[in-house]
Amino acid sequence: MTQNTTTAGSPAIALRDATKRFPTKDGGTFTAIRDVTLDIAAGEFVAVVGPTGCGKSTTLSLVSGLEPASRGTVRVHDAPVTGIPDGVGYMFQADAVLPWKNVLDNVALGPRYRGMPKRDAEAKARDWIERVGLTGFEDRYPHQLSGGMRKRVAMAQTLITEPSLLLLDEPFGALDVQTRELMQDELLELWSGTGAAVVFVTHDLTEAISLADRVVVMTAGPATIKDVVDIDLPRPRRVEEIRLTPEFIEIYKRVWDSLREEVEITRARGASRVA
Amino acid sequence: MSLETQHPDSTVTASSASTASTASTADGETAPRKRRTRDWRVVTGVRILLVVVWLASWEIAARTIIDPFFYSSPSAIWQKLVTWFTEGTSQGSIWSNILITLEEAVLGFIIGTIAGVVLGVLLGRSRFLADVLAPFIKGANAIPRIVLASLFVIWFGLGLSSKVATAFVLVFFAVFFNAFQGAREVDRVLVDNARILGANRRDLLRTIILPSATSWILASMHVAFGFALIGAVVGEFTGADKGMGLLINKSQGNFDAPGIYAGMLVITVIALVAEWLITRLERRLTSWRPPSTSQAAGI
Numbered sequence: 001m002t003q004n005t006t007t008a009g010s011p012a013i014a015l016r017d018a019t020k021r022f023p024t025k026d027g028g029t030f031t032a033i034r035d036v037t038l039d040i041a042a043g044e045f046v047a048v049v050g051p052t053g054c055g056k057s058t059t060l061s062l063v064s065g066l067e068p069a070s071r072g073t074v075r076v077h078d079a080p081v082t083g084i085p086d087g088v089g090y091m092f093q094a095d096a097v098l099p100w101k102n103v104l105d106n107v108a109l110g111p112r113y114r115g116m117p118k119r120d121a122e123a124k125a126r127d128w129i130e131r132v133g134l135t136g137f138e139d140r141y142p143h144q145l146s147g148g149m150r151k152r153v154a155m156a157q158t159l160i161t162e163p164s165l166l167l168l169d170e171p172f173g174a175l176d177v178q179t180r181e182l183m184q185d186e187l188l189e190l191w192s193g194t195g196a197a198v199v200f201v202t203h204d205l206t207e208a209i210s211l212a213d214r215v216v217v218m219t220a221g222p223a224t225i226k227d228v229v230d231i232d233l234p235r236p237r238r239v240e241e242i243r244l245t246p247e248f249i250e251i252y253k254r255v256w257d258s259l260r261e262e263v264e265i266t267r268a269r270g271a272s273r274v275a
Numbered sequence: 276m277s278l279e280t281q282h283p284d285s286t287v288t289a290s291s292a293s294t295a296s297t298a299s300t301a302d303g304e305t306a307p308r309k310r311r312t313r314d315w316r317v318v319t320g321v322r323i324l325l326v327v328v329w330l331a332s333w334e335i336a337a338r339t340i341i342d343p344f345f346y347s348s349p350s351a352i353w354q355k356l357v358t359w360f361t362e363g364t365s366q367g368s369i370w371s372n373i374l375i376t377l378e379e380a381v382l383g384f385i386i387g388t389i390a391g392v393v394l395g396v397l398l399g400r401s402r403f404l405a406d407v408l409a410p411f412i413k414g415a416n417a418i419p420r421i422v423l424a425s426l427f428v429i430w431f432g433l434g435l436s437s438k439v440a441t442a443f444v445l446v447f448f449a450v451f452f453n454a455f456q457g458a459r460e461v462d463r464v465l466v467d468n469a470r471i472l473g474a475n476r477r478d479l480l481r482t483i484i485l486p487s488a489t490s491w492i493l494a495s496m497h498v499a500f501g502f503a504l505i506g507a508v509v510g511e512f513t514g515a516d517k518g519m520g521l522l523i524n525k526s527q528g529n530f531d532a533p534g535i536y537a538g539m540l541v542i543t544v545i546a547l548v549a550e551w552l553i554t555r556l557e558r559r560l561t562s563w564r565p566p567s568t569s570q571a572a573g574i
Contacts, residue, residue, distance in 0.1 A: 066467055084470060096468035100486045100563040109482070113473035143565040161472060 011039035012197035017072035031222035032058040047208035050218030051266035089163025110161040347532040355533040383442020384503035395454025442506030453495035457488030
């Protein structure tokens with residue numbers, strides 16, 4: 001598989017000098033991201049890495065329309081983002097499945113909200129439950145599932161709406177290493193061939209490189225784009241295997257060189273705050 | 276506004292503590308479970324013993340040192356109850372009195388709960404409304420609402436409606452503050468997730484906000500039914516032509532101490548039955564919740 005390019009047609013996501021400020025409790029403003037300019041093509045998998053708390057997630061909330069940009073423009077499918085754009089899927093870092101609905105109802109939620117009749121929505125949900133490997137758990141409530149299984153529910157809940165734009169905010173951050181790698185593989189498998197643009201926010205460099213076509217390195221907060229690295233690793237990939245190849249290690253060193261400075265800045269700030 | 280609320284968790288533990296004993300006999304008899312069952316028997320035994328000791332000492336004291344005219348005795352109260360249920364009371368059949376009080380309490384409870392939930396959720400979701408109305412609600416809550424019973428008798432007369440009104444004002448605030456808190460504490464991520472999945476405002480209310488506030492609302496309902504009974508009884512006490520409150524009031528007028536105790540006992544039993552029903556409703560509506568392992572908060 002060849003590297004996706006951003007030159008063909010209009011990009012799925014286009015950020016131009018996007019800046020987001022939040023008012024703070026003491027009356028000041030906090031700048032989460034500053035002057036972010038980025039194009040993401042349809043079918044492209046972009047990972048965003050940066051130091052902890054630098055504002056990576058804010059980028060996603062701008063693209064999803066949950067928060068308006070303070071300055072600059074955000075366009076999705078060539079239209080400015082005002083509400084939540086059509087075709088957006090968003091997997092949150094925290095558990096977002098409804099604890100009072102069972103697996104089937106949780107997965108069927110998107111189609112139901114979009115007006116699909118109950119029977120059709122449930123049939124579709126069963127299909128997606130099978131795809132994420134949860135057949136037999138339709139009647140369980142989230143508290144009866146493991147963390148990994150809840151993430152599968154969240155994944156089915158998001159993917160059932162067949163998003164053309166998939167935003168993932170450290171979706172596997174809370175999982176143990178084995179489960180995480182399994183879920184990464186499954187994500188790649190479910191995504192391949194859908195043509196969806198993916199923005200995957202993570203602080204795990206290995207995860208970013210093994211999944212993405214491009215890795216965007218953000219600076220310490222207020223975050224802006226420091227570096228964009230193309231990942232020329234062939235697809236389909238198996239994440240456990242690819243991270244042992246010399247090419248992978250080469251890229252890892254290159255991205256880490258870029259990221260290390262920012263991590264150190266963040267650490268120094270943390271230290272000065274503690275002192 | 277920070278307001279007095281019944282936290283939902285406190286009742287979860289209370290209700291699950293009582294299920295633990297029944298669950299332990301149902302499935303596998305492992306060693307720790309057996310011990311828990313034995314503990315349960317000991318606890319019940321000691322409880323019964325306490326009641327027996329208490330009643331016996333009261334009875335003996337009433338026959339020897341204290342004046343039963345003022346303090347009555349278990350046997351006199353029992354006699355009173357038997358008379359009420361077999362021959363009727365000075366205000367007609369005991370059942371018709373219970374029924375009237377129950378009717379007032381239940382009506383006040385239902386209307387108060389509905390109003391409390393609707394207004395609580397509305398204000399919980401609208402910052403503007405909450406900011407505007409906060410001082411008025413705090414003020415209204417600070418009024419000694421029991422006193423309103425006198426006003427309601429003047430407004431609505433001696434019949435049913437004045438007691439329903441008293442029960443209503445007591446129930447409303449208990450439910451309102453919890454519904455308000457529940458609607459406000461809805462997890463932001465759940466709302467965002469639902470919006471991304473395509474929920475409109477009505478969907479959000481129906482599938483996210485109301486279910487999320489349900490634990491809070493149900494927690495307040497335990498207290499609220501007690502308040503409804505108090506409202507009905509106090510209303511009857513203030514002025515009525517029938518009901519348990521009137522019965523107690525008449526007993527007081529006649530220096531009939533056993534009558535007051537007997538009235539109290541009847542009302543207590545009604546409250547316990549209602550509490551049991553609400554707990555069942557709660558368990559049904561929150562079956563999705565993980566069973567609580569804590570047994571500590573049985574009170």
